[in-house]
Amino acid sequence: MSKVLGVMKYHKESIIEDHVYISNGKNLSIGKFVHINENVFIQGASIGNYVMIAPGVSILNSSHIVDDIDTPMIKQGELQGVNPIINDDVWIGRGAIILPGITIGQGAIIGAGAVVTKDVRPYSIVGGVPATLIRYRKN
16 A cells, blocks of 8 residues: 555555555555554544554544535535544544544544544543543553
């Protein structure tokens, strides 16, 4: 993938499993020693080093505009290219959804099935819908 799309730094221990869907390579950068499991959907993101992404994760960088109740949502357009930032040493659990523009701090853990709607502080563990703080990994 690093040679084909130019989105990833080469590292001999980086792993990209089968059935990873990248919407637009222009909106994606991936660091070194990254493991991305199968059935992951990435619209766009800045992904740091030493990141683990479990199966079935969705990382989004666009959403529909829905502010005007007098205009059908389908006609309001989309916000596009609002990349999430996933810092170094992050673990994103199975089936989690990362919404556009979110920043996930270094060393954070995103629980399986979480929907991340707000920024995640470094070294925190979050889970649920919407994702909330469970605890910190260190004092």
